[in-house]
Amino acid sequence: MSSSNSVTVQILDKEYSIICPPEERSNLVSAARYLDGKMREIRSGGKVIGADRIAVMAALNITHDLLHRQDTPEISVNGSTREQVRDLLERVDLVLATDQDGSKG
Template sequence: MSEQTIKQLDVSIMGREFRVACPVEEEATLLQAVQLLDQRMHDIRNAGKVIGIEKIAIMAALNLTHEYLHTRVGDGFDIGTIQRRIGDMNSTIDAVLAEQQQLF
């Protein structure tokens, strides 16, 4: 099993500084995520419809999550639908296993 090297990064989102930890090999992706989130939050603030940093953060998170759940890969694989189906299957499996444990 390989050891992952964790790096501490200082990032800025909406002018606020945060220190986050991430594996070294994921630094570039994390920085892209920070940039995307910061841009979305600035867009929401500049639109003037949402006031307050916490509300802006929640709206940005909801918008990004909504987009993520509607992302299609390749020839129409809908990630959101697949994840929901997997979640439903996990719930069904958990319920069946709980019934089985009651037998013993």
């Protein structure tokens, strides 16, 4: 993994290194901060326990918000935005899958 293409982000007190094109770095960092905030909100609610479950709930909430905005006429989501969200969700899935080394978060 080339460190020049790698971005380290922190989500729910864990660091993740993600390969990312230089032109997408700021978007990735912003997405990670947003996700971290959503996951912290869910964790602080105290009803969901475990990083995996918190991540799924955050993903569902974010997706729900995105789809709700898509239905709102003045805010449209184009195909490129959908593809970016899909790509980010795939990256999150990959990181979560590779992080299943027996540690619980």
